[in-house]
Amino acid sequence: MRIAIIDESTTRASIIEEGLAQLPDSEISILTERQGLIARLEAIAPDVVLIDLGNPSRDVLEEYFAISRALARPIAMFVDAADDEAIEASIDAGVSAYVVDGLSAHRIRPLLDLAIKRFNAFARLQTDLAAAEGKLAERETIDRAKRILMDGKGLSEPEAYAELRRKAMSSSRRIAEIAEAVVTAHDLLGDGA
């Protein structure tokens, strides 16, 4: 089975590729470029096309499939009404699948299930990464706020932190938010040092 993956994120494409490689007799091609997409697809002649939902080339692809159908080439979108549940799951995961006519249903389902799993795995990876980056940025802001309080009020580091925490608790906000406010106020009012 020839599978084409269209994804501008090379990381995600390789995560999907790795997962789909489990399928027997699969031959996977990855397209990351927007330009020349249709010509490359024609060269590959895939049985299945997987594309992420947020890809702007989806309209181009659907146009291509529509025209191919008009020319009596056996290409159809994977939008059989009977597969509503599968389509919904794939949309939730952020993947769209387009399947060439003639590929039997029992071969499509495991493929789509796998693709959905891999998309979800990528989404989790992204969320973890974003959370880690957010934490790091917060840590830096809190450190800057502590330094401002230490310099400005002659506090020790534990005292500066306690001050931030007290303010956060009394105003029911997060320490990071209070730290952010301290840093912003300092940037606006401070001597800029």
Next chain:
Amino acid sequence: MTEHLTIGFLPLADACLPILAHEHGFAEEEGLSLGFQRDVSWATVLDRLLYGHTDAAHLIAPLAIAATLGRGRPAQPLAVPFVLGLNGNAITMSTALASRIARSERFEDPRELGAALASEAAARKRAGNRLRFGVVHRYSSHNYMLRYWLARCGIRPDEDVEIMTVSPPFVADAYASGEIDGACVGEPWNTLSVERGVARIVLATAQIWRRGVEKVLAVRRPVLEARRPAFEALIRAMRKAGRHFVDPENWDGNATILARPEYVGGDPALIRRAISDRLVLRQGGEPVHFPDFMFQHSEAANFPWVSQALWLYSQMTRWDRTPFSPGEAAAAASVFRPDVYRSAMHDTGDPLPGASSKVEGSVAQLTTVGTQQGVITLSPNTFFDGDSFDPEKIEEYLVRLP
């Protein structure tokens, strides 16, 4: 109690009404809280609507009809209770092509430009290198307006030139890489191509059909029935946003809101051009005023005329090369829901037309029409070739089209 609605949209200036209804508190006044889901392809906007990620969507009008008729995917009935605006699109040409056939510093004359384009297209076809045009989607008014114009000027859209799909945000790139010679797209993407020096604006789609239906608010029919009061509230909120949008006092503020990255994104000064109907046609040029370039409010602009849905259906059968079917025509007509618009606006004093269908292209001068409430004066709504569309006689219309 506040009810929440999520609305899908593409980054285009004509997504303005729901966004401004939210930003200026008109939705809140109607007891609604609005959330937004930005996407980059119409296929995704439609998927999210059909599978309930969104409650309503900013959508190209013909796609709402195509989805209902089951073209390209299994049929799902959509409803259009509100038209987000008329026109607001332009036709651009690469600077190379425009310098050969465009004559003026203004918007061109559609007939003269069409004649010049016809000979250019014939020459390019003989050389084995057909002119290529981009439209934003197969089922878009952009596609139908461009094809209507080309065909009437003697250019066969699928034989003499090529028409392909290009997503709005990538039109300027497509010019820069030589992929297209012309395009029909909404704002601010024409302006962006002009600013990058890769293309010139040559026509407004309003020159092809003075009152052409553009984006609509699309809802799944069962969802509309189930939550009708919420959607009627949304209609009223968007009407108020429209009144705010057309007031010159608010152009700067609204351009700034739309320019935010979560909405259209980009430079407010560029977005302001479409809002104020003052487009810069070529890089470094002076702004040219085109009255009603975008048409979002007056003359019942948001009223879903059934005849507009039927015109779109006539073009769909024409270019999909499918036979005319009275059953399909009835299904297409049922997508537009003037009844919902009426019940939403009833008692607001906002003018409501007396009829729900009209002969499109028949108003050649200011005309006062029969109304249910208020007074409506329609200004010209003509097609550039002087033809008109009677929704009662679609088959006759299709026969006389080139």
